[in-house]
Amino acid sequence: MAIIERPAPGTTLVPALAPSAPAITPARTFGALRRPVATTGWKSWLFTVDHKKLGLMYGATALFFFIIGGLEAVLIRLQLAAPEGKVLNADLYNQMFTMHATTMVFLFVMPMAAGFANYFLPLQIGARDVAFPRINAFGFWCLLAGGIVVNLAWFFGGAADGGWFMYAPNSGPVFSPSHGVDFWALGLQIAGIASLTGAINLIVTVLNMRAPGMTLMKMPIFTWMITVVQFLLLFAVPVITVALFLLTFQRSFDAKFFDVAAGADPLLWQHLFWIFGHPEVYILVLPSFGIISEVLPVFSRKPLFGYPFVVFSGAAIGFVGWGVWAHHMFASGLGPVSVAVFSLATMAIAVPTGVKIINWTLTMWGGKLVFTTAMKFAVGLIILFTIGGLSGVTHSVAPSDTQQTDTYYIVAHFHYVLFGGAIFGIFSGFYYWWPKMFGKMLNERLGSWNFWLMVIGMNLTFGPMHILGLQGQPRRMYQWTEARAGEGFFNLGFWNLIASIGSIILTLGVLFFLINIVVTARSKVRAPLDPWNARSLEWMTSNPPKEHNFDSIPHVNHLDEFFHRKYEEDPTTHTMREVATAEQVLAELEKNADAHIHMPSPSYWPIVLAAGMPVVALGVIYSIPVAIVGGLIMLYAIYGWALEPATAPAIDHDESSSNGHNGHAVGASHG
Amino acid sequence: MADTAVAHEGHTSSTGISNVKLGMWLFLGSECLLFGGLISTYMLYRGRVSNGPTPEQVYDIPFTSVSSFVLLMSSLTMVLAVSAAAKKDDRGTNLWLVVTALLGATFVGGQVYEFTAFYNEGLGFTTSLFGSSFYTLTGFHGVHVTVGIIMLMALVAINKRSRVPGSKAETVEMIGLYWHFVDIVWIIIFTLVYLIPV
Amino acid sequence: MTMHTTEHTAASHGDSAHGGAEHAEHGMSTRGYINIALILAAITALEVSTYYVDFGPLFLPALLIMMVVKFFMVVSYFMHLKFDNKLFSWMFYAGLFLAVGVYVAALGTFHFFLR
Known part of the structure; x- marks a missing residue:
């Protein structure tokens, strides 16, 4: 039995759980606070630096925002179910679709992928933690703080209402006078810190902390895809950081960046947003590609077909993904040369994606397929993502895209790739890894309901949107009228109603998942060690x-x-x-x-540092002195952090254990 | 960087390189896109003066040349600090760190003077697109230098309390990388912003 | 970007000792650093001279070349990238060239370089 030399439960007053584990008392004060020592209870979560606990916290936060974002979507669909909908007024409708997208992209899919990455990446490469455990904790708290700031706007005069890509000058104070966009920009800025620090952390972890013998080409495919995603984040996040700063400076300090009267070019925002935004698309979907590339071989009882091709096509998607951003801007008058270049690059990116789909299909080919819920979601992803991918190819053709821009056809496309792609992969991951995370298996019967309701619901919701879009229904229109709905098969009213019914079925599917969580948590049956x-x-x-x-x-x-x-x-x-x-x-x-394992010790500083950030954000919006207070909180936290070693010093351990020089430290550095 | 025996043992790294250094280089790679965005914004907007003075009217090339030279030389003193730290020469390290911080402070002081002079000549943050993008770009750079100065001074304070000579060598090297990066960003800004006319 | 996974035990005696050995290998002396700084200073003087002397059509390319030379001298020698593990170069230059690529392309769509 390994002895983990880290702050044991309680101090010497409480008998330790493992009798051989030495009790640890923080001998020194670092900065102002002694080290936290709790290993159970809420404090052990608040101050943890354990990648698994942080992974679960990322997951729980993401799931919470998934429910919020889902409810926002249902409200949108209720509004559009019948002509001249009265559920929401125009202003609230604008806030609803903006926050639905923002929540789903930045506060559900990204943190959920971060949660899986945090939990499973170190496990998959045989590491005991990530390279910078405290920075990891800091990242999570930044995400939570960012999510709260973005959503706080609901209670302070209305949420952001400029659409998730917040085009200038529509996002300026003239057209969006509430503080919603300010909260949005600052909240995403804070959440961006989580992505950036997480990216550095995970890349260093993958490069430096693999188990002996695990070369890059022996890494599990999920780890590979997550690594590609971290590189995308590393280089894409600073671009949106610039854009958000410009927006904040414009709104809070009257800078001119998007002021057309002063000669500004609103396309600057579009470029900055989409230089970030297109890699972002792959940031959302590649983790799910990684998940199903783990799930498909397991339930086909075959190794992944063409592992190197899946790896390199993932990397190729990541690379080419940088050269296609302007296909979001074909209708903005870029000029024929730009349009032709970006159109070709966009067609090219379909190739590595196609390679992946072929590999998955051939993985299943001739395999002994076992249709567990995880496998169903994985197969669902392949089919639905392919549909979304094909409509994506139609966007790459610029003349056709000009017709589709800002219609429901676009909405249909990105929901097929994001719901059918990213979210189906995440659900596959839930069912596959639940026994690993919680020691209990999600109920397969409920899982089946969950899956089929989601498949039917999602196709009923987003399938008709292809028709609606090609008939010309613009996205973000808060009402439609019977007089202009058309007739027969192409009647907008009929398909809008179908889409709304679909969204209710989809909600039921998600509800089955939530019920499944509760049922599983109450069940006494433990999962076998290697259930799949x-x-x-x-x-x-x-x-x-x-x-x-x-x-x-x-x-x-x-x-x-x-x-x-x-x-x-x-x-x-x-x-x-x-x-x-x-x-x-x-x-x-x-x-x-190993006889002696030194794990990184819990710390107060990550949460204190992150807590300063929303204070700064509120200060920037309402009163600069408040921002200064927030800044001081952060300085104080940095001071304490800098003086505190990542691992409890030898003096905190018993004399006997500090001699254990043959032990393996986690390899974690000062972070 | 952690200064205990516990943290050092079993320093298993697949590539044999340090986590902190790899992390720092990744961060600097990321910073390239941050400053790239700010520089591009400036380049796009530098000629757009709907109101207030143009770049040619406010820029004081001789003055900025001197402060650019000061920042450039601070890279030399920084590298001497890193070199001294590697030789476990704490006195030399501290000396060069302080000199670097002073040169950095001179640069920031020059920037404050420059901003004040520009403001008095009618170029405010909200005057024109040129004003907004100029102050944002150089301001971001100035904040980076200021953060660097704070880190340098904190490092000197920690170094003075340390009993093991050279124990902070890696930290000195990391802050050095950051400092040089801030310097190379200024090399680009000096040419693109100041020397090349609109 | 392939690497061999080796169990690394050499560094187990502490980062500082390891770091010290690393610098000794690079062989940049104080003299060498000062020489680099002198070259940088000379280039800067040349850059500033373009403000006073008319270089004609050479003006823009000369300035850009001098900027790039200074940039890479600091990166290669002061930041040790020339002597260090190639992985660092990969990480940094990936960001640098990506930044140059996307932003030049973005400015290109504004017809920035045609003016």
Whole structure:
């Protein structure tokens, strides 16, 4: 049994859970506060730097915002269900679609992917934590602070109302006089810090903290896709940072950036937004590609077809994704040369995406398919994303795109790729990894309901939008009238009603998922160690994993290392036969358990530092002295942070344990 | 960077390079896109003067040349600090860090003077697109220099309390990287903003 | 961008000692740094001279070339990128060239370079 030398439960007054774990008392005060020591209860979550706890916190936050964003969507659909809808007025409708998109993109899909990445990336590469655990905690608190700031606007005179891409000069104080856009810009700025720090952290983790033997081309595919996404974030976030600063300066300090009367070019905002915004699209969908690339092989009982092609096509998507941003601006009068260049680049990016779809299909080809809920969602993704991808190709043709711009056809397209792509992948991940995270399996029967209601609901909601869009219904129009709805098959009223019914079915599907969570949480049945007969390293530990992840760090010899420890090829028949059970593999690891494992210690500073940021944001909007107070809170936190070592110093440990120089530290640095 | 024995042992890194240094380079790569955006905004808007003075009317090239030269030389003193820290020469490190901070402060002081002079000549933050984008770009750079000065002074304070010579060598190197980056951004700004006329 | 995964034990004696060894290998002496700084100063003087002396058609390309030379001298020597692990170069230049690429393209769509 490994001894984790970190602040044990309580101090010496409380008997430690593991009798051999030495009690730790913070000997020194760093900055102003002693180290937090709780390992259970709410404090252990608030001050944690454990990547798994942070992953769950990311997930819970994202799920909360998913529900908020979903309710906003339902309100939109109720408004449009019948002619001259009265559910929302025009102003509230503008806020609703803006916040629906903002919430879903920045506060659900991105943090949910960050949650999965946080939880599973270190496990998949055989690490005990990320490279900078405190920065990791700081990132989560920034995300939460950002999400709160964006949504606070609802209570301070109305939320942002300029659409999620907030085009200038419409986002200026003249056309959007409430403080909604200010909250939006500053909130996203804070959430952006989470993405940037997370990107640096995870890239360093992947490059530096892989288990011995795990070369880059032996990394699980989910880790690969997350790595590509982190590079996209690393380089895309600063661009939106610039754009948001310009917007904030314009709105709060009367700068001229988007003031057309002063000679400004509103296209500047569009360029900055989409230079960020197009990589963002891949930031949203690549994690889900990674998830289903894990799920499909497991439930096809075959290795992933063409692993290097999936890796390199992912990287290619990430790279080409930088050269296509202006296809969002074909209708803005860029000029024929620009349009032709970006049109070609956009067609090119369909190629690596197609490569992935072929690989997934061939992974399933000839496999012994097991249709668990996770697998259903994965297959659902392939089909729905392909539909969305095909309508995407029609956008790349500029003349056709000019007709489609700002119609419901666009809405249909991006919901097929984002709902059918990103969100289906995330749900696949829920069902696949739930036993790993919570030690219990989500109910498959409820899961089936969840899946089918979501598939039917999503196709009923977004399918008709293709027709609505090609008939010319503009997006963001808050009412439609019977007089202009058209007749017969193309009657707008009929298809709007169908879409609204679909959104209710979709909501029911999500409701089944929430019920499933509750039912599973109440169930007493523990998940088996290796419920899916999985292939990658994150399954080579207990459910849920111990705080230090692995008793001993595994030496990796294969892609799909866990599978290769369980199965060997029979030399005569050339079939795979089981040589060890998951339990035996784990027992083997435990036998060589490291004696001393130094985990990074909890800290107050990440949450204190992040808490200063919303104060600064509110100060910028309402009163500069408040911003200064926020700044002082942050300075204080940085001061405490800088003086506090990432790992509790030897003096905090018992004399006996600080001699353990043969132990493995987590490899985490000052962060 | 962590100054305990515990943090050092078993420093297992797949690439053999330090986490902090890799993280710093990633951060600097990211900063390229931040300053790129600000510089592009300035380049697009520098000639758009609907109101107030034009760049040629306010820029004082001899003055800015001197402050640019000061910042450039602070890169030399910074690299000497890094070099001294690597040799575990704490006295030399502290000396060069202080000199670097002073040169940086001279630069920031020059910028404050420049902003005041421009403002008095009629170029405010809200005067024109040129004014907004000029102050935003150079202001962002100035904030970066100021953060660098604070880090340098904090480092000197920590270094003086440290009992192990050279224990902060990696921190000195990291802050050095940041400092040089701020310098190279100014190399670009000096040419694109000041020397090339509209 | 392939790397060998090696269990790294050499650095286990502390970052400072490791860092020290690293610098010694690079062989940049104080003298060398001062030389670089002198060259940088000379280029800067030349840059500033364009304000006083008419360089004719050479003006713009000369200024840009001098800017780029100064930039890479600081990056290569003062920031050690020339001597350091290639991974650092990859990370930094990825950001740098991406920034140049997208922003030049964006300015291009404004017909910035045709004026």
